[in-house]
Amino acid sequence: MASDIYSNILIVLKKIPKGKVSTYGRIAQLAGYEKCARQVAWFLHNSSKKEKLPWHRVLNSQGKIVLSTLEGQIKQSSLLSSEGVEVSDDGKVNLEKYLWKPKLM
């Protein structure tokens, strides 16, 4: 499979429980491509345009919402808050509290 990375990303993404968040790098790592955090972001960026994915549960390593578009940030923060995740005005999330810590599979 040429792009099994994307398949894995989706699998990992679906495993993120509601009310929890994860980071690009962590997902990439779980997908088996620890150094492809950018590809994860790229993939979500494209997929979100075509399909509806729980991309809003993915943040950068600092637990901060950093998207290319302001609308995206607003939308993401709204979705997260709807799931019970506290998002500060700056779009930051308390990773200590909401970061999804997957168990070894």
Add this chain to the structure above:
DNA sequence: AACCTGACTTCGG
């Protein structure tokens, strides 16, 4: 095929 870009991450100032 070559070069550019990006919803990243980490380190140093």
Add this chain to the structure above:
DNA sequence: TCCGAAGCCAGGT
């Protein structure tokens, strides 16, 4: 804490 540079990989042009 904030800003910039380097490293990284794959898709787009």
